Amino acid sequence: MSDPLFAHGVGLAVILIVLVKVVVAFAALLVCTMLMVWFERKVISDMQNRIGPNRAGPYGLLQSLADGTKLFFKEDLLPEKADRFVFRLAPLLAVIPAFLIFAVVPVGGVVTIAHHVVELQVADPPMGILYLLALSSVAVYGVMLAGWSSGSKYPLLGSVRASAQMISYEAALGLTVVTVVLESHSLSTRAIIQSQSHHFWQWNVLRLGIVPFAIFMIASTAEMNRPPFDLAEGESELGGGFNTEYSSLRFALFYLAEFMNTITMSAVAVTLFFGGPDGPGFHVVRWLWPILWFLGKTVAFCYVQVWIRASLPRMRYDQLMDLGWKRLIPLSLGWLLVVAGFIVSVAWGAALFGAGVLAAVLLYQSIRVGRRRRESLAAAMAAAAVPRPRPGGNRQGPVDLRPLAGTGKVGT
């Protein structure tokens, strides 16, 4: 059930293996994040018919390194109205969970090193999935506190929006993850990939129907504040969003966390729905193939994320919340019940599917009732406040100052 590495106690060899795993994962994650920044900029510029970064290094590969180095030398500003402690804490709260979430993602198969069975993932706690959801909730604090502690209007608005959005989509995300757990009977990520190994038709994306996967993709995009759900940083209305007041390295940490989360969420989608490192292998270097499969699938998902960003316009806030609450959450709950029904028997599944259609009709009706209520309320309020004909008539015309003439408010 739990990590076989610790089955015979913790000795020196085990500690060494753990250290190597952690350091390798840490370094790989940092390098991959830098490559991801480059990849995203390059792909987007291709899609927009531009060249993109091409100066630092071959094909501009070292551009993110150059940008990061530059940010070390930039002045770190602390706004005068900021809550100094929380302002400094918030980037840490964003970047540390980004590192930690990746720990439970299985990147390869199981190998034996010096008589120790080693799973190729940083850690395999028995409740890996709950750990993942918990840390993605902690990431909300980074965004929330960053905006709140800045002591500035637009970051505050951005962070309130972002936290409402993130918790809304977290519900849909959690429900799809429960659907996956229904098939794997375990919360450990290793058990989840083992439950869908050997054949691609056992991957959860097909086994559970496409719907949970689609909901997961939408919800995780919203959870990461990526376009088209990046209302937290709507430049046109909020300056720069929750991290407007951050400069220098603290900004770099937010940026790092954002791109690291993109990689991690792609890897988690691969783990939950696409069999993780599962794929045909060959007898040459057996341990290498699963890693290659995992990397290939993850890069494909990263590409899809960039593609989504390049293609879709940003949503409006009410559309965003409507999509999350009124469509994704009921749909994921209903699909969960249907999957549970089909596990018991086909009859139960079909009956629950019918009930789900009925529930969708009920939901549609109640949305209509809610809208009509609001409209009638608004109409009543509009009728109560009868529009007064303004002195002088037209709004666009010159203001008529005659009524104020004797009051001393205007000079005549």
Add this chain to the structure above:
Amino acid sequence: MGSLDSYLPIFILFVLALAFAGLSIVASKLLAPQRPTSAKEAPYECGIVPAEAPPQRFPVRFYLVAMIFVIFDIEIIFLFPWAVVYNQLGRFGLVEIIVFAASVFFSFLYLVANGALDWGPVKRVRPVASEQSRTTTSTVRRVGHGTGEAA
């Protein structure tokens, strides 16, 4: 301590991530210039000098969403252990979760029907101003006399 052993790598990774973030902040302290001015430290509003403090009050909807989220989150928390042992529970587990989900769903319907999750402005219901000055032959709007147009 057997069950906590598997968290050892996570703890080491945590220490490493903390060290990375801390060291880079220290490095930027040492490398970056420190020349704050009052203009740099003022809240950034694209060049406009802020006239008022950031708002302390927010639309009630945000609080509502937070509370409704708690309901759903608790539901999800209950679903996880249920999903792990679902195969042993069988039909009993299914019926039980249907009852649970139905009760949550109907309260959700109540919330939606009351407009608790509606965002954005409602459709404007405005009294239609009589546009007598506009005819099919002339769309020039005459201002200042006549109907006293509702603003």
